[in-house]
Amino acid sequence: MTFGASRQKKKYMKKNNKNSVRAPFYKAIVVGVSAGGFEALNTILPALPADLTLALLIVQHRPADADSYMTESLNKKCAITVKEADEKELIMPGVAYMAPANYHMLVELERTISLSTSPPVGYSRPSINVLFETAADAYGAELVGMVLTGANSDGAHGLKVIVEHGGLAVVEDPESAAEKNMPLAALKCVKRGHVLRLEQIAPFISKLALEAEQRENFNTGKT
Amino acid sequence: MVISVKKSRPTEGEDIEIGLLIEALYQRYGYDFRDYSRASVKRRIMRRLSLDGFANISQMQHRLLEDAEFVDTLLQDLSINTTEMFRDPDFYMALRKKAVPLLKTYPSIKIWLAGCSTGEEVYSTAILLSEEGLYKKSIIYATDFNDHVLKKAKAGILPIEVMRGFTSNYQQGGGEEEFSKYYISDKRSVIMRGALKKNIVFANHNLVTDGVFGEMNMIVCRNVLIYFNRRLQNRVLSLFTESLVRKGLLCLGSKETIDFSESAHDFRSISAKEKIYEKKQ
């Protein structure tokens, strides 16, 4: 389901008619997920193709002393690379970067990753809002923000910022989410975007990546 | 004439202003944040902006240039001081197992703890050294560029609520003593025992602008480099290389590495996971 998208679409089409303005296409997806996240990520990430043209940056709330087991087990199941983010690492397409436990993950303007031990934001470190807000700065309209299952309201403000910067909002359908509070909070904050059931998310990401690729080929004159 | 402004990112103007503010802080007061992680600096500045109700960054810059006290506020904002005793217990376990045997071979030991914040890490190191029978022959130089945290570090006073977590860190890090023997407590706070402070020298040192700290047997600098960009990381790592004796040890934070730096070839890893390195020459 798409909500409130018509205005964005119109603006977008108008832009496309003028040859000078290039349509936005997406370079990265930031994902915020909390309680119920292991299952959600286990549904989405293994379904993505190895040649995905987008990067994923993921904050999954977890205890401060959690090890990297979850990341490693996801990586084994996935065609894309799933890894814990290293600090000052250059963000690459086809890779899913997980925020390490007990660190905030931030995106620099040059699209590298910074980690920080600054105090928790809204009781969370890593915080979804910190990732979303810094990624919105770095990617502007080339960013997709996704809020998935969770029992708190982290990510809602960040998603709003992403939309204000011209990016796209995706929220997991509260009805399909293991915990609906986080999606509900996001929907309260954001007026335009897509609401998708868990099983629709991976196909949606693949489609976005494909469109981005086609548009890129078109722009560079490749076929 | 019509000047068309290419609008790429909505916050581009804001980011230019942040750059100017950082430049002003440097030119006027000598504090150099130009090569710090910009995303993190920006968050801290925007937080100050909304706390103090500035209309925009330029207004804040004006205040900064006029009011020397505001510099101090900003400095507190920009130096992220979060710390714990025995933070990352596995690191302290690795210190005991991998570093202590090497340190034992020296007649006297000089340790530089750079970016020591409010001292939790310093007292943890002192405790570990005394349990390993090394503290008596050690001197710990604990430095930070923030005088407020140094003062707190020197006092060695901590709120009582945090001690439970620190005790469990201590135990996970291989500590086998009764942790409470290292401090005196009253209802609300604890103070670290004087014996632990005996061989610690606290001093102000700025890693960006100050020089070499000579002939160290071990340098511990954890969770400081993550706030720097690669260029500054390289500079500080070469400062560390020069400050270490041959075969001296360098300990970084769990998420920091020398692997991608210009100093990578000067060291060999003795604990890859806990980021403990030994200088080759």
Ligand SMILES: C[S@@+](CC[C@H](N)C(=O)[O-])C[C@H]1O[C@@H](n2cnc3c(N)ncnc32)[C@H](O)[C@@H]1O
């Ligand atoms: C996050 S704390 C780390 C504290 C401790 N090392 C630990 O790991 O628990 C970072 C510290 O680095 C200090 N710092 C930041 N920039 C510095 C610089 N240029 N020179 C010296 N200290 C600096 C800050 O003041 C702060 O106390």
